[in-house]
Amino acid sequence: AVLTVSDSRTAETDTSGPFIREALTVRGHTVQDHGLLPNEEPRVRAHVKLWLGREDLDVIIVTGGTGLGSRDRTIEALRPLFDKEIPGFGELFRMLGFQEQVGTAAILSRATAGSAKGKLVVSLPGSQAAVELALEKILFPELAHLMREIRR
Secondary structure: OEEEEOOOOOOOOOOHHHHHHHHHHHOOOOOOOEEEEOOOHHHHHHHHHHHHOOOOOOEEEEEOOOOOOOOOOHHHHHHHHOOEEOHHHHHHHHHHHHHHHHHHHHHHOOOEEEEEOOEEEEEEOOOHHHHHHHHHHHHHHHHHHHHHHHHO
16 A cells, blocks of 8 residues: 655645555556545554555555654654564665765655554655655565565
8 A cells, every 4th residue: 555645745746656556566566555645643643554454455655754844744653553663774765865866865854664563664755756766776675575574
C-alpha cells in the first residue's frame, strides 16, 4: 500500500505516490491500496494502523511529512506502530542523498523504516527524486531480504 501525506498535494498534483505505485507494479508487485491524507498525525497513524491489520499487505510505503516543518508529523505518527525500527534505512538514505542529490541538506530528512505486525513500513520524503533514490538504491535491492527477516 502507498500513502501520500501532504497539506499541499492533491490526487491531481501528487507525483510521488503514483511514481511509487508504478515502480512497484513494474517490478511485479501488486499495490492493493493507496491514499492521500493531510499532515495530521492521528489520521495518518489510524490509516496505517488499519492497513497493518490487513492480510493482503506486506509493505506500506508512506511519502511526505518527514521534514522539520511544524506540520511534518509522519515519523511521529508511525514510530509508535513499529515493533522494531530499522535505523540503517534512514542512515543510508541520508548518506546517499548527501552524495548524490542534495549535499548537506540531507540532514533535514527524517526518513525511516520499521517492522510492524509482520509488515515493512517505510517513510520517505515527498520529493519524487528522493523517493526514486530510496526505492532504487535501498528498498528494491533489499526488499526480499527485509521481508524474510521481518517474517522470521
